[in-house]
Amino acid sequence: MARISFSFLCPASWYFTVPTVSPFPRQRVAFLGLFFISCLLLLMLIMDFRHWGASSPRDRQYERYLARVGDLEATDTEDPDLNYGLVVDCGSSGSRIFVYFWPRHNGNPHDLLDIKQMRDRNSQPVVKKIKPGISVMADTPEHASDYLRPLLSFAAAHVPVRKHKETPLYILCTAGMRLLPERKQLAILADLVKDLPLEFDFLFSQSQAEVISGKQEGVYAWIGINFVLGRFDHEDEADAEAPQELVTGRRRTVGILDMGGASLQIAYEVPTSTSVLSPQEEEAAKILLAEFNLGCDVQHTEHVYRVYVTTFLGFGGNFARQRYEDLVLNETLNNNRLLGHKTGLSPDNPFLDPCLPVGLTDVVERNSQVLHVRGRGDWAACGAMLSPLLARSNTSQASLNGIYQSPIDFNNSEFYGFSEFFYCTEDVLRIGGRYHGPTFAKAAQDYCGMAWSVLTQRFKNGLFSSHADEHRLKYQCFKSAWMYQVLHEGFHFPYDYPNLQTAQLVYDREVQWTLGAILYKTRFLPLRDLRQEGVRQAHGSWFRLSFVYNHYLFFACILVVLLAIILYLLRLRRIHHRQTRASAPLNLLWIEEVAPIIGVQVGP
Numbered sequence: 001m002a003r004i005s006f007s008f009l010c011p012a013s014w015y016f017t018v019p020t021v022s023p024f025p026r027q028r029v030a031f032l033g034l035f036f037i038s039c040l041l042l043l044m045l046i047m048d049f050r051h052w053g054a055s056s057p058r059d060r061q062y063e064r065y066l067a068r069v070g071d072l073e074a075t076d077t078e079d080p081d082l083n084y085g086l087v088v089d090c091g092s093s094g095s096r097i098f099v100y101f102w103p104r105h106n107g108n109p110h111d112l113l114d115i116k117q118m119r120d121r122n123s124q125p126v127v128k129k130i131k132p133g134i135s136v137m138a139d140t141p142e143h144a145s146d147y148l149r150p151l152l153s154f155a156a157a158h159v160p161v162r163k164h165k166e167t168p169l170y171i172l173c174t175a176g177m178r179l180l181p182e183r184k185q186l187a188i189l190a191d192l193v194k195d196l197p198l199e200f201d202f203l204f205s206q207s208q209a210e211v212i213s214g215k216q217e218g219v220y221a222w223i224g225i226n227f228v229l230g231r232f233d234h235e236d237e238a239d240a241e242a243p244q245e246l247v248t249g250r251r252r253t254v255g256i257l258d259m260g261g262a263s264l265q266i267a268y269e270v271p272t273s274t275s276v277l278s279p280q281e282e283e284a285a286k287i288l289l290a291e292f293n294l295g296c297d298v299q300h301t302e303h304v305y306r307v308y309v310t311t312f313l314g315f316g317g318n319f320a321r322q323r324y325e326d327l328v329l330n331e332t333l334n335n336n337r338l339l340g341h342k343t344g345l346s347p348d349n350p351f352l353d354p355c356l357p358v359g360l361t362d363v364v365e366r367n368s369q370v371l372h373v374r375g376r377g378d379w380a381a382c383g384a385m386l387s388p389l390l391a392r393s394n395t396s397q398a399s400l401n402g403i404y405q406s407p408i409d410f411n412n413s414e415f416y417g418f419s420e421f422f423y424c425t426e427d428v429l430r431i432g433g434r435y436h437g438p439t440f441a442k443a444a445q446d447y448c449g450m451a452w453s454v455l456t457q458r459f460k461n462g463l464f465s466s467h468a469d470e471h472r473l474k475y476q477c478f479k480s481a482w483m484y485q486v487l488h489e490g491f492h493f494p495y496d497y498p499n500l501q502t503a504q505l506v507y508d509r510e511v512q513w514t515l516g517a518i519l520y521k522t523r524f525l526p527l528r529d530l531r532q533e534g535v536r537q538a539h540g541s542w543f544r545l546s547f548v549y550n551h552y553l554f555f556a557c558i559l560v561v562l563l564a565i566i567l568y569l570l571r572l573r574r575i576h577h578r579q580t581r582a583s584a585p586l587n588l589l590w591i592e593e594v595a596p597i598i599g600v601q602v603g604p
């Protein structure tokens with residue numbers, strides 16, 4: 001048995017033997033070896049391609065952590081690769097501008113743009129708020145652009161000037177404007193479209209200034225929070241932070257409750273097949289369902305979401321108070337007329353309002369009618385008085401205003417409450433975060449029962465949140481009772497529902513519907529980036545797959561070449577053996593022929 005050493009290829013100890021009895025098996029072994037190694041390499045290549053662009057779950061979690069930390073840092077305005085976008089939220093109680101930015105799209109068509117709120121040099125979010133709402137310009141629409149100027153000047157000072165031209169500006173108006181006649185809405189928007197481009201260089205056209213529907217507002221809020229929570233990530237089960245959150249291969253999304261000054265929104269994802277409905281309910285459900293694709297391409301159907309979304313105009317905290325005052329004024333004056341009373345007609349005979357803190361005095365005026373009120377801070381009585389304002393119907397499938405509500409699985413769901421849901425729990429009660437019905441009710445009841453003089457003293461002593469103002473103090477009792485009624489009586493949330501978080505910041509990001517709006521409006525931008533990238537790489541794509549780019553391919557080539565050399569050497573050796581055997585008789589012949597001539601003796 002001959003031993004063939006491959007020491008020129010491998011370390012000295014890496015040698016193996018091949019029988020030399022027959023050259024055929026030896027060659028077969030070599031071929032088998034080549035085949036085996038090639039398969040191995042192919043497998044490695046396939047695995048490498050599968051994971052191309054994807055990192056391990058641990059890496060992903062670490063990347064997410066880093067991204068969250070990065071979110072808190074000042075935005076690098078020197079970075080030429082950053083894009084910016086502006087959203088003005090023109091609400092009923094005020095207007096705010098949010099400045100967002102995002103780096104180039106990462107190239108994965110499954111991902112949305114990584115949009116974040118811009119932070120200034122001091123790492124503070126770039127946001128500015130003004131009061132009152134834009135609807136105050138209803139009678140002087142020609143000055144609407146003057147009203148918004150402070151907000152846009154503020155944004156212009158933060159976004160790098162070289163980026164202004166490519167920075168989209170969206171002016172989106174909500175319930176305050178919705179309540180105006182259409183003619184007045186259009187006059188305000190027309191003034192913005194005409195005058196703002198004269199002064200500011202942002203990317204802005206007529207379609208970018210609009211009064212959005214409550215349904216849109218709800219969907220945007222839903223998109224915003226689910227994006228911040230990473231619920232649109234489509235990952236392997238092993239990658240999920242909480243694997244039970246995964247439903248049919250994607251993460252379970254959270255629902256939202258958003259109570260503004262004038263309107264209220266609820267939105268949550270519903271399964272494609274809901275329980276059996278009557279034809280009328282089926283019809284109602286269709287109107288209240290929004291189906292949309294967050295993918296950058298219509299073909300990416302894994303980004304299609306079906307969301308139940310409803311808006312209730314007049315159910316926001318401030319507007320609900322107005323409706324309540326209307327109700328109280330009308331009922332009191334009617335009773336006065338019928339019973340000959342004089343309740344509320346003078347300060348010394350006020351209407352005792354259970355929804356105001358004890359001792360707080362106020363005057364309600366409607367047209368020429370006046371009602372004097374004084375708080376008596378009775379949480380239970382306040383709740384009872386609010387009940388008619390919920391306008392519920394008798395069916396259990398309906399929520400506020402008798403509107404059909406898609407079933408919520410209260411044992412397997414998660415909700416976030418924004419705006420008034422957060423302010424009511426946090427500003428003065430300081431129990432924002434995880435909501436617990438009985439705890440909230442107790443704290444709100446205690447607040448209502450406090451004397452107004454005590455509350456104002458506590459306010460002066462700075463015992464409440466820095467966001468709390470006198471308006472909050474005054475209406476906290478009413479708003480907390482309203483929020484409680486809406487949640488439990490209107491939307492049928494169990495009193496001990498454990499999965500509601502009230503929030504303004506999530507992972508230190510301010511979660512507003514405006515974030516969802518810009519995500520939705522820029523959802524096709526990744527497609528544009530991907531196309532550009534595609535064109536750029538058209539020539540380089542083969543090169544990307546070449547051995548210079550992929551080290552497995554590089555090693556594969558080297559091994560193939562080396563194996564080819566080995567085979568060649570084996571073949572040479574075989575030929576050499578054959579020749580040696582064939583030349584042996586010749587040698588003998590040569591000896592026989594030549595020996596006599598030169599006198600050599602052959603043999604014994």
Ligand SMILES: Nc1nc2c(ncn2[C@@H]2O[C@H](COP(=O)(O)OP(=O)(O)OP(=O)(O)O)[C@@H](O)[C@H]2O)c(=O)[nH]1
Pocket residue numbers: 090091092093094174175176259260261262263264316317318419420423427467468
């Ligand atoms: N504590 C606190 N209260 C706020 C803040 N912003 C607004 N509010 C108050 O919360 C109430 C509701 O305001 P928003 O949530 O901004 O609602 P809006 O956008 O004006 O109302 P809609 O047009 O119905 O969406 C108002 O009474 C505001 O005065 C804030 O940042 N902190």
